[in-house]
Amino acid sequence: MSPDELKIITAELGLPSFTASQIAGWLYGKRVTEIAQMTNLSKVAREKLSEKYEVGSNAPIESFQSSDGTRKYLFKVDCPTPSGTQRSIIEAVMIPDGDRATLCVSSQAGCKMGCRFCMTGRQGWHGNLDAAQILSQITTIEESARLTNIVFMGMGEPLDNYETLSRVLNCLCAEWGFAWSPKRITVSTIGVIPQLKRLLDEHKCHIAVSLHNPFPDERLEFMGIQRAYDIRDVVALLKQYDFSGQRRISFEYTMFAGWNDDRRHADALGRLLKGLECRINLIRFHQIPDFPYVTSSAEVIEAFRQRLLHSHITATLRASRGEDIMAACGLLAGKMSQAEKSVVSE
Numbered sequence: 001m002s003p004d005e006l007k008i009i010t011a012e013l014g015l016p017s018f019t020a021s022q023i024a025g026w027l028y029g030k031r032v033t034e035i036a037q038m039t040n041l042s043k044v045a046r047e048k049l050s051e052k053y054e055v056g057s058n059a060p061i062e063s064f065q066s067s068d069g070t071r072k073y074l075f076k077v078d079c080p081t082p083s084g085t086q087r088s089i090i091e092a093v094m095i096p097d098g099d100r101a102t103l104c105v106s107s108q109a110g111c112k113m114g115c116r117f118c119m120t121g122r123q124g125w126h127g128n129l130d131a132a133q134i135l136s137q138i139t140t141i142e143e144s145a146r147l148t149n150i151v152f153m154g155m156g157e158p159l160d161n162y163e164t165l166s167r168v169l170n171c172l173c174a175e176w177g178f179a180w181s182p183k184r185i186t187v188s189t190i191g192v193i194p195q196l197k198r199l200l201d202e203h204k205c206h207i208a209v210s211l212h213n214p215f216p217d218e219r220l221e222f223m224g225i226q227r228a229y230d231i232r233d234v235v236a237l238l239k240q241y242d243f244s245g246q247r248r249i250s251f252e253y254t255m256f257a258g259w260n261d262d263r264r265h266a267d268a269l270g271r272l273l274k275g276l277e278c279r280i281n282l283i284r285f286h287q288i289p290d291f292p293y294v295t296s297s298a299e300v301i302e303a304f305r306q307r308l309l310h311s312h313i314t315a316t317l318r319a320s321r322g323e324d325i326m327a328a329c330g331l332l333a334g335k336m337s338q339a340e341k342s343v344v345s346e
């Protein structure tokens, strides 16, 4: 909640209005996990608050550490859906890299988008996370205080939960909130155009678009979103904005052997992105069960990268991290959810 929303609560409870900024200070500055810890509030104020409210802090239930330092956290969440409240497990992944520590957070339990190469997509959608469930991933993990970057690239399509995402970004970046710089936050999307436009207009964070194939008919084979929002229209929208300053746009391009990794694709990418100040992140594909494609070889990826450079497009190869703890989006949470379900059915 913002201070303005907290003011409505303090007014309802008959508390002095300055209590709202005190509460915000406790929640976001000192990161308390219980109302009882807000010790400069009167005893009466704490009691009145506790009758109706709680701090929405949700600690992880388990974590797994990779040999490369990557750490995956699992959280239990209850999400309202049209068919009732659903309990699910979601994940956040902390990726250390020298002085940097990046947290990859989830925005939904599961996902509706059904991209064929994605384990989260296969699980289907189990509800939208609320702002507290998203912020808890950031505030409750062991490395919280030393995080340098946040990327919305975990489970779910962030722009399919836009109102909540927007609340979270406001809370993260506001002076009354966590006072993060938007330059340290990246929102990833497969290209939901109306909400992408809102994100571009309303927030200053970086944006990463999952592109994966420059040819519309081929992209549609793996990504159903292409039917509703053509990647060419996504790029046309992005070209209306300025990315030469602080805000950056990047494209995620997972390399699948024999599907999207030849010269024809590299040249089409060059044509598609011509005139847009951007970079492409080439990503090795983490194998998932029952999917017929494998990652492109290191040689093919390097040749692809060189071909993009030839079209004056900066392309970098993103290092794969945490494969031994199933860090690929949705892999571990999917497995845990299955295990939970089998325990329940037993």
Ligand code: SF4
Residues within 6 Å of the ligand: 111, 112, 113, 114, 115, 118, 119, 120, 121, 122, 154, 155, 156, 157, 190, 329
């Ligand atoms: Fe959803 Fe992203 Fe997976 Fe596609 S890649 S199914 S948008 S989580």
